[in-house]
Amino acid sequence: MRQRRTQQNQRLRRDEHHDGPDELRPQVRSIGEMMVAEKLFGTSGIRGKIGSEVTCELALNVGKSLAYYLGNEGCVVIGYDTRTTNQMLDQAITSGLLESGVDVIKIGMVPTPLVGYATEKLDADAGIMLTASHNPSQYNGIKLWNKNGMAYTSEQERKIEEIYANKSYVSVSWDKVGKLSVNEEIKGRYIDDLVGMVDIKKGLKVVVDCASGAGSEISPLVFRKAGCEVTTLNSQPDGFFPGRNPEPNAENLQTLMKTVVAIGADLGVAHDGDADRMITVDEKGNISPFDSLLALISKQFDGDIVTTVDAGLCMDESVKGNVIRTPVGDVNVAEVIIEKDAAFGGEPSGTWLHPDFCMCPDGILSGLRMAEIVSREGKLSELLAKIPQYPNIREKITCTKEQKLEEEYFLFQNF
Numbered sequence: 001m002r003q004r005r006t007q008q009n010q011r012l013r014r015d016e017h018h019d020g021p022d023e024l025r026p027q028v029r030s031i032g033e034m035m036v037a038e039k040l041f042g043t044s045g046i047r048g049k050i051g052s053e054v055t056c057e058l059a060l061n062v063g064k065s066l067a068y069y070l071g072n073e074g075c076v077v078i079g080y081d082t083r084t085t086n087q088m089l090d091q092a093i094t095s096g097l098l099e100s101g102v103d104v105i106k107i108g109m110v111p112t113p114l115v116g117y118a119t120e121k122l123d124a125d126a127g128i129m130l131t132a133s134h135n136p137s138q139y140n141g142i143k144l145w146n147k148n149g150m151a152y153t154s155e156q157e158r159k160i161e162e163i164y165a166n167k168s169y170v171s172v173s174w175d176k177v178g179k180l181s182v183n184e185e186i187k188g189r190y191i192d193d194l195v196g197m198v199d200i201k202k203g204l205k206v207v208v209d210c211a212s213g214a215g216s217e218i219s220p221l222v223f224r225k226a227g228c229e230v231t232t233l234n235s236q237p238d239g240f241f242p243g244r245n246p247e248p249n250a251e252n253l254q255t256l257m258k259t260v261v262a263i264g265a266d267l268g269v270a271h272d273g274d275a276d277r278m279i280t281v282d283e284k285g286n287i288s289p290f291d292s293l294l295a296l297i298s299k300q301f302d303g304d305i306v307t308t309v310d311a312g313l314c315m316d317e318s319v320k321g322n323v324i325r326t327p328v329g330d331v332n333v334a335e336v337i338i339e340k341d342a343a344f345g346g347e348p349s350g351t352w353l354h355p356d357f358c359m360c361p362d363g364i365l366s367g368l369r370m371a372e373i374v375s376r377e378g379k380l381s382e383l384l385a386k387i388p389q390y391p392n393i394r395e396k397i398t399c400t401k402e403q404k405l406e407e408e409y410f411l412f413q414n415f
């Protein structure tokens with residue numbers, strides 16, 4: 001498995017330098033100029049408010065830009081979360097791809113990790129997930145995936161931005177327009193493969209809270225098929241997220257914390273809006289400290305572990321191999337996992353990558369693996385208490401897109 005993945009990744013490294021037909025290659029602007037004027041992608045794809053920042057026109061032209069990047073041929077997988085604005089974005093980005101000569105395989109309303117998985121398994125050239133992850137309903141976004149299931153790197157995103165900004169994209173002639181198909185089979189394959197990754201003692205009581213997001217249909221089903229006794233919360237797909245905000249934090253998980261205690265469950269698992277993340281609640285109803293949870297899963301693996309600069313020192317004191325740190329962002333973790341052939345990687349936010357399964361962060365597999373640990377080793381509260389504790393405060397600072405760009409440009413010039 002590892003050897004096959006390494007070969008795929010070597011292929012990817014060669015392929016990712018392709019940036020469209022030579023005669024149509026866009027003018028490359030200076031990075032500084034582009035960052036101020038044309039930057040579309042943040043740390044996790046394109047994201048913004050519908051109508052002002054994310055529009056159908058943007059989706060159409062990102063579709064055309066991606067098609068150009070792929071050489072106006074090949075095939076792209078598209079999935080989306082439960083947001084009410086996904087149908088219009090899906091139609092727009094699909095039109096852009098088809099008009100530019102790229103085939104589209106629709107896989108419908110699915111968790112983000114299924115897009116990464118499907119892109120690899122269906123041998124597509126790229127994947128697209130329409131989601132704004134943990135953001136509220138009025139937001140949406142576009143995240144791009146490589147053929148090995150890994151997110152687009154910042155270098156690849158910069159090439160898409162250049163094509164988009166220069167309007168270098170092209171339409172193909174009528175007889176080369178892409179073909180549209182729907183694949184419903186891949187969901188079942190993903191579910192079966194996930195269940196095959198773990199060995200959980202029958203009857204473990206798990207409460208699964210999907211925020212009415214993209215994990216709603218698949219995540220509880222996977223836990224049931226893996227032998228767990230599942231109680232669901234917020235697992236009816238609904239783009240208004242009526243039960244709770246899709247950010248899985250203590251403030252939003254009060255009902256889950258109370259439910260775990262009320263029914264005597266062994267574990268609570270909460271996803272964000274697109275289920276590439278998860279956080280657990282222990283049998284006492286306490287939300288697990290992010291760093292301790294990441295250290296607990298990481299120590300299960302032999303080999304090196306990749307994490308981000310904001311992960312606590314408890315990582316270094318818990319894992320068997322080396323701890324390698326990267327800038328924040330799951331793609332940075334993924335790139336170093338591939339480069340170092342690491343066993344596992346993750347961000348303290350609950351975005352964990354399982355290279356023995358797929359290079360896309362997978363909140364469902366993360367939850368399954370926590371259930372496996374609890375069923376094998378005992379109570380989660382006791383397992384977490386054995387992890388060394390260090391104070392760690394995370395705060396969000398509200399700022400405008402312009403302020404973010406200015407800060408990034410400053411860092412780019414000075415480091």
Ligand code: MG
Pocket residue numbers: 133134272273274275276277
């Ligand atoms: Mg997410």
